[in-house]
Amino acid sequence: MVERYRGKTVVVTGGSTGIGAAFAERFAREGARLLLVARTGAALEALARSLEAKHGATVRTASVDLSTADGPNEVLEAVSALGWRADVLVNNAGFASYGRFDAQPRAQVLGQIALNVQGLVVLTHAFLPQLLERRGQVIHVASTAAFQPVPYLAVYGATKAFVLSFSEALWAENRDRGLDVLALCPGATETPFFERVGAEEASLGARASPESVVDAAMKALAARRSHVIAGLGNYWTAQAARFVSRQAAARLTANLMKPRQAPALPASGARR
Numbered sequence: 001m002v003e004r005y006r007g008k009t010v011v012v013t014g015g016s017t018g019i020g021a022a023f024a025e026r027f028a029r030e031g032a033r034l035l036l037v038a039r040t041g042a043a044l045e046a047l048a049r050s051l052e053a054k055h056g057a058t059v060r061t062a063s064v065d066l067s068t069a070d071g072p073n074e075v076l077e078a079v080s081a082l083g084w085r086a087d088v089l090v091n092n093a094g095f096a097s098y099g100r101f102d103a104q105p106r107a108q109v110l111g112q113i114a115l116n117v118q119g120l121v122v123l124t125h126a127f128l129p130q131l132l133e134r135r136g137q138v139i140h141v142a143s144t145a146a147f148q149p150v151p152y153l154a155v156y157g158a159t160k161a162f163v164l165s166f167s168e169a170l171w172a173e174n175r176d177r178g179l180d181v182l183a184l185c186p187g188a189t190e191t192p193f194f195e196r197v198g199a200e201e202a203s204l205g206a207r208a209s210p211e212s213v214v215d216a217a218m219k220a221l222a223a224r225r226s227h228v229i230a231g232l233g234n235y236w237t238a239q240a241a242r243f244v245s246r247q248a249a250a251r252l253t254a255n256l257m258k259p260r261q262a263p264a265l266p267a268s269g270a271r272r
């Protein structure tokens with residue numbers, strides 16, 4: 001493996017499990033030093049120590065809730081406290097909430113926007129000056145959910161459409177300034193994501209490995225692409241939405257995504 005990132009500093013959000021952990025592994029293998037960010041400090045520390053042992057990489061962690069107003073600034077401060085400047089920002093942390101929109105607690109609805117949209121935008125805004133100065137790279141983890149409405153994952157799908165649109169705009173604004181921006185659009189991937197969402201049934205088709213998803217991202221980044229859909233099957237599924245009406249795409253997706261069991265009612269007292 002060529003150490004293309006030797007001497008580079010990489011910040012990975014959601015860098016404790018799943019796709020984020022696979023990014024951490026890949027960048028450590030390619031010689032980078034890393035700041036891994038998530039809420040659960042123990043999981044971050046365990047991964048950091050194993051990457052240091054395996055790759056001799058320098059790996060630091062920051063236990064931060066990126067859905068809070070202060071979260072993104074805490075990450076910026078953690079990087080400067082280390083005396084580092086970021087060359088690569090991987091905005092990967094995200095979550096979904098599954099079921100009929102009106103049956104979802106409002107805190108969950110807004111939490112997705114706070115993390116998947118606001119946290120990502122603010123973190124990118126905070127890091128952009130140093131990333132531009134270092135002619136760096138930004139990876140935003142979107143989803144194939146970005147390409148059509150996703151009933152029963154309505155808010156999640158909308159947040160990912162935002163991430164794709166936002167990333168492509170930043171790609172065009174910054175490509176002549178030496179900064180690469182990539183939207184990575186995975187389909188179903190083998191991570192704790194669906195279990196956490198309580199939506200195993202919303203995972204359609206075979207799941208890709210996080211490593212294959214990261215591999216697709218790294219190739220697209222090297223080719224300076226604005227977005228990549230990981231996996232050929234996912235590529236064609238995403239294209240299919242362009243050949244039917246938007247109504248048909250929404251209805252077809254609703255049929256595929258509809259919960260087989262009635263969604264649980266929110267606990268009494270939950271904010272609605």
Ligand SMILES: NC(=O)c1ccc[n+]([C@@H]2O[C@H](COP(=O)([O-])OP(=O)(O)OC[C@H]3O[C@@H](n4cnc5c(N)ncnc54)[C@H](OP(=O)(O)O)[C@@H]3O)[C@@H](O)[C@H]2O)c1
Pocket residue numbers: 013014015016017018019020037038039040041043064065066067092093094095096115141142143144185186187188189190191192193194196
């Ligand atoms: N798995 C899939 O099928 C799939 C498909 C398409 C796109 N994606 C996207 O890929 C990204 C990574 O998901 P994954 O599949 O790897 O899921 P995952 O294994 O559940 O990982 C999510 C990561 O984000 C962190 N996180 C969650 N909430 C956070 C918060 N408020 N602040 C900071 N960190 C937070 C989690 O750690 P803590 O809980 O400790 O904070 C964890 O490290 C997400 O953006 C997801 O939408 C996933």
